[in-house]
Amino acid sequence: MIRLKVNGIERSFDDDPTMPLLWYLRDELALTGTKFGCGMSLCGACTVHLNGKAVRSCVTQMRQLENAEVTTIEGISAKGPHPVQRAWMQLNVPQCGYCQSGQIMSAVALLSSNRSPSDQEIDEAMAGNICRCGTYQRIRAAIKAAADATHERG
Amino acid sequence: MSAAERRANAIERPLDNVKNVSRRGFLKGMLSTGALILSVHLLPREARGGATPISLGTTHADRATLHPSAFVGVDSDGTVYIVAHRSEMGNGVRTSLPLIVADELDADWDRVKVEQAIGDWRYGGQDTDGSHSIRDFIDVMRQAGGTARVMLMEAAAAQWKVAPGDCETDLHEVVHRATGRKLGYGALAAAASKLPVPRKEALRLKNKSQWRYIGKGHSSYDLEALCTGKAIFGMDARMDGMVYAAVMHPPVLGGKVKSYDDKEALKVRGVRQVVAIDPFQPPAAFQPLGGLAVIADNTWAAFQGRKKLAVVWENGPNAVYNSAQYKKELLETARAPGKIARNTGNVEAEFEKSSHVIEAQYYIPHLAHAPMEPPVAVAEYRDGKVTAWTCTQNAQAAQDIIAEQLKIPLDNVTCHVTLLGGGFGRKSKPDYVAEAAVLSKKVGRPVKVVWSREDDIKFGYYHTVSAMYVKAALDAKGKPTAWLQRSVFPPIASTFKVGERYAAADDLGLGWTDIPYDIPNLRVENGAATAYVRIGWLRSVANIYHAFAIQSFSDELAHAAGRDPVEYLLELIGSPRHVDLKDTEYPNYGAAYTAYPIDTARLHRVIQIAAEKSGWGKRKMGNGTGMGIAVHRSFLTYVATVVEVEVDNHGKLRIPRVHTAVDAGLITNPEMARAQFEGAAVFGTSIARSGEITATNGAIDQSNFYDYPVARMPEAPQHTDVYLVDSDAPPAGIGEPGVPPFVPALCNAIFAATGKRIRELPLSKHQIT
Numbered sequence: 017m018i019r020l021k022v023n024g025i026e027r028s029f030d031d032d033p034t035m036p037l038l039w040y041l042r043d044e045l046a047l048t049g050t051k052f053g054c055g056m057s058l059c060g061a062c063t064v065h066l067n068g069k070a071v072r073s074c075v076t077q078m079r080q081l082e083n084a085e086v087t088t089i090e091g092i093s094a095k096g097p098h099p100v101q102r103a104w105m106q107l108n109v110p111q112c113g114y115c116q117s118g119q120i121m122s123a124v125a126l127l128s129s130n131r132s133p134s135d136q137e138i139d140e141a142m143a144g145n146i147c148r149c150g151t152y153q154r155i156r157a158a159i160k161a162a163a164d165a166t167h168e169r170g
Numbered sequence: 171m172s173a174a175e176r177r178a179n180a181i182e183r184p185l186d187n188v189k190n191v192s193r194r195g196f197l198k199g200m201l202s203t204g205a206l207i208l209s210v211h212l213l214p215r216e217a218r219g220g221a222t223p224i225s226l227g228t229t230h231a232d233r234a235t236l237h238p239s240a241f242v243g244v245d246s247d248g249t250v251y252i253v254a255h256r257s258e259m260g261n262g263v264r265t266s267l268p269l270i271v272a273d274e275l276d277a278d279w280d281r282v283k284v285e286q287a288i289g290d291w292r293y294g295g296q297d298t299d300g301s302h303s304i305r306d307f308i309d310v311m312r313q314a315g316g317t318a319r320v321m322l323m324e325a326a327a328a329q330w331k332v333a334p335g336d337c338e339t340d341l342h343e344v345v346h347r348a349t350g351r352k353l354g355y356g357a358l359a360a361a362a363s364k365l366p367v368p369r370k371e372a373l374r375l376k377n378k379s380q381w382r383y384i385g386k387g388h389s390s391y392d393l394e395a396l397c398t399g400k401a402i403f404g405m406d407a408r409m410d411g412m413v414y415a416a417v418m419h420p421p422v423l424g425g426k427v428k429s430y431d432d433k434e435a436l437k438v439r440g441v442r443q444v445v446a447i448d449p450f451q452p453p454a455a456f457q458p459l460g461g462l463a464v465i466a467d468n469t470w471a472a473f474q475g476r477k478k479l480a481v482v483w484e485n486g487p488n489a490v491y492n493s494a495q496y497k498k499e500l501l502e503t504a505r506a507p508g509k510i511a512r513n514t515g516n517v518e519a520e521f522e523k524s525s526h527v528i529e530a531q532y533y534i535p536h537l538a539h540a541p542m543e544p545p546v547a548v549a550e551y552r553d554g555k556v557t558a559w560t561c562t563q564n565a566q567a568a569q570d571i572i573a574e575q576l577k578i579p580l581d582n583v584t585c586h587v588t589l590l591g592g593g594f595g596r597k598s599k600p601d602y603v604a605e606a607a608v609l610s611k612k613v614g615r616p617v618k619v620v621w622s623r624e625d626d627i628k629f630g631y632y633h634t635v636s637a638m639y640v641k642a643a644l645d646a647k648g649k650p651t652a653w654l655q656r657s658v659f660p661p662i663a664s665t666f667k668v669g670e671r672y673a674a675a676d677d678l679g680l681g682w683t684d685i686p687y688d689i690p691n692l693r694v695e696n697g698a699a700t701a702y703v704r705i706g707w708l709r710s711v712a713n714i715y716h717a718f719a720i721q722s723f724s725d726e727l728a729h730a731a732g733r734d735p736v737e738y739l740l741e742l743i744g745s746p747r748h749v750d751l752k753d754t755e756y757p758n759y760g761a762a763y764t765a766y767p768i769d770t771a772r773l774h775r776v777i778q779i780a781a782e783k784s785g786w787g788k789r790k791m792g793n794g795t796g797m798g799i800a801v802h803r804s805f806l807t808y809v810a811t812v813v814e815v816e817v818d819n820h821g822k823l824r825i826p827r828v829h830t831a832v833d834a835g836l837i838t839n840p841e842m843a844r845a846q847f848e849g850a851a852v853f854g855t856s857i858a859r860s861g862e863i864t865a866t867n868g869a870i871d872q873s874n875f876y877d878y879p880v881a882r883m884p885e886a887p888q889h890t891d892v893y894l895v896d897s898d899a900p901p902a903g904i905g906e907p908g909v910p911p912f913v914p915a916l917c918n919a920i921f922a923a924t925g926k927r928i929r930e931l932p933l934s935k936h937q938i939t
Contacts, residue, residue, distance in 0.1 A: 031440070031468075032440065032471070032474075035468075039468055039469050039470040042406075043468040043470070044468070046408070048399070048402070048405070048406035049399020049400065051405065051542070051543070051591070052543075053543075053623065054874055055473075055623060056623070058623075059623075061542055089398065089399030090398075090399050093397075093398040097394070097397065097398065101397045105393050105397055108393065108842075108845065110397065111260030111845055111846075111849055112258075112260030112589070112590060112592045112593075113396030113401055113589070114403055114405075114543045114591025114592060115542045115591075116396055139883050139884040140884070143883055143884055144882075145882075145883075148541055148594070148853075149260045149852075150848060150850070150853055150855075151848070151849065152882075152883045152886045153848060153886075153887070153888070153890060156883070
């Protein structure tokens with residue numbers, strides 16, 4: 017039995033301990049905002065926060081998660097859109113939108129460790145998240161807009 | 171009327187490029203190919219009031235108080251329901267088509283609810299590919315909205331006892347200006363519903379200056395859902411009691427299971443059973459590939475169980491396919507005379523007498539679509555009926571293949587459409603939806619079939635591999651007096667007809683027979699090639715390799731003549747005219763040539779805009795920095811692209827800026843159109859940098875993003891500027907036309923920067939990374 021918190025709610029897991037967090041979230045908890053893209057930590061569509069840090073849930077096994085705190089896209093938007101999500105909307109970032117949960121989770125993690133990232137820092141931090149529609153320039157602009165908005169609020 | 175009859179009555183676009191090549195195979199000539207009017211008739215009065223049969227699937231629009239068309243309903247509370255009948259995959263169609271209805275209805279967008287249609291021929295064609303949603307449905311959408319608007323105005327006029335002609339509308343209200351009276355749409359809906367549905371001629375459609383949304387656009391209807399994880403994609407669909415399936419497909423197309431051992435698979439926690447799927451009967455078309463399905467309680471267990479299967483395959487005849495050898499054959503075929511598709515003057519005589527002849531060959535390998543959401547579907551078979559939920563570009567084709575596979579009437583198949591996590595053409599082939607339905611019948615429960623990334627890459631409908639040969643005779647100034655071009659590729663038609671080796675006029679009409687150059691002696695040819703994998707259309711289709719060859723060769727000739735590539739390109743295109751294709755079989759994307767001729771003045775204009783905006787000729791190039799240009803008309807849209815590159819001594823490529831000028835006629839939603847062209851530059855970057863699918867002994871070598879890389883943020887263009895030409899021309903394509911010119915423009919820029927000419931993709935083959 018593995019006990020963990022998902023979006024602040026206590027959960028217990030008693031299935032195959034090698035199951036990746038991704039499938040627990042999606043198939044068991046029906047938290048489908050976290051997406052499956054590659055299963056090998058190559059595309060970032062499954063990005064969630066584990067104890068505040070961005071991780072790829074498709075390669076994070078449940079057995080690693082005893083007492084862990086997991087936050088998904090549903091968790092960051094529980095009290096209305098997060099500043100990063102607002103920036104995403106302002107700049108009309110999504111096309112198909114499938115990768116955007118992962119992009120947003122990576123962006124939130126980046127901004128929590130670097131309040132005003134440069135273009136190069138954004139490129140490096142976001143290089144693990146693929147967008148096949150090609151929304152990268154809007155993602156970069158939205159991250160900067162979110163950084164600015166956070167500064168203004170002080 | 172049965173679904174089959176509705177489909178037969180539905181008047182499709184005339185041969186709409188490649189899609190119809192393929193569709194012919196399984197629709198067996200059911201589609202009319204000549205007429206132009208769409209099937210979407212306004213429902214007769216008798217059909218209103220909820221009398222629509224269940225099998226059609228009723229919508230909120232159908233059930234609304236006033237519902238004069240399949241596409242729109244107005245409820246007494248003022249809510250306007252608009253049906254989106256085509257598939258949303260980032261193309262914006264779920265927003266843009268409903269916006270057109272809302273505009274003619276003069277509705278307040280904030281009071282509009284968009285609902286997604288199931289597959290149903292009463293809406294007309296739903297196959298969302300070929301970049302023609304707006305072009306083919308703008309009139310239908312305007313009429314749908316305009317019909318409801320006229321009825322609401324008439325209802326208000328009757329109540330006020332004034333002439334309907336004295337009434338107007340203003341944002342969800344009917345207004346009588348003379349007296350200042352106003353009535354909301356909701357209050358009028360019941361009275362309006364009792365009026366006869368006006369004929370098309372009686373509509374008072376707005377003129378352009380009155381448009382509220384068309385040409386101005388709106389952000390995505392689904393924007394907030396897409397940013398908060400709430401949007402429902404095919405991957406997110408669930409049905410009560412469903413089980414999960416992972417299918418082990420034959421590694422070689424057409425292969426069969428000789429024997430298998432599932433003991434270890436069945437030991438995996440959560441695995442329920444292993445079920446065989448029959449191999450398909452050629453041609454493959456949209457049939458399931460066959461193989462073994464592992465049925466489990468969750469996706470992970472299904473994947474794990476599949477890994478434990480021990481299968482002996484009988485690979486069949488396609489095991490001879492080795493792409494490295496095949497490439498040599500293709501390039502060889504391209505050097506020998508082929509089938510003539512267009513011929514003007516006498517190229518041979520001109521080559522004979524010319525003292526200056528240049529030739530070159532170009533090559534692009536197979537590509538995979540790799541949408542971020544792999545193919546996925548959930549379906550339930552019960553009591554002879556199927557209900558499916560899936561991310562499909564073509565719900566009607568999904569219905570067809572399910573009915574055919576399970577031998578049930580088309581009316582017994584309901585296909586719901588979710589949002590698509592990318593499509594790019596892959597999801598207009600519903601083999602995976604059929605898999606879910608076939609498996610559900612076998613296991614007696616709803617089944618969700620989840621393709622892994624490996625499934626997606628290894629078992630696709632590949633963009634075809636192609637070899638092109640181009641030869642030109644040049645006069646003293648370096649201008650061509652004769653031009654011969656020949657393309658060779660296994661055609662899409664091979665997926666739908668066994669043994670098809672030549673391209674159809676539809677494939678060749680994608681940027682090859684329609685070369686817009688003003689050259690007195692011009693010949694266009696196609697050579698034969700055998701397919702060993704499923705060939706399918708991928709965003710921009712044959713335009714990708716045709717534009718690559720023509721626009722790269724044009725740049726080569728410009729440099730050979732010591733001319734500026736922009737000036738040279740303008741001269742190749744020649745004087746303003748409509749290109750004469752009378753003697754050529756040219757489908758023109760299913761559009762009438764009179765309405766959508768190839769207008770060289772529009773080509774000139776986009777070249778001039780892209781050149782001017784990019785500062786072409788004003789900056790010093792060479793020593794690792796360069797600019798390249800290319801122009802291409804596809805899907806009736808004119809696009810010129812200038813790409814800026816930096817290439818360092820180690821071959822490291824950076825793309826700081828892209829400038830794309832677009833003339834797509836009337837554009838409904840400019841902001842979303844811009845996004846499509848930004849995305850096209852990234853899609854083109856993936857093709858050029860690293861796009862390569864190869865096969866060994868019939869099996870695909872690549873499997874995931876590590877060996878089939880696509881562009882990531884640092885590799886993509888840092889910034890793409892899109893310039894939309896303000897145009898009164900009728901609407902043309904948006905989703906696809908941006909890709910074809912990007913690839914040669916990038917390669918021409920690399921030449922300008924490094925002196926290295928790229929005739930074969932991907933760039934990774936040339937130590938450019």
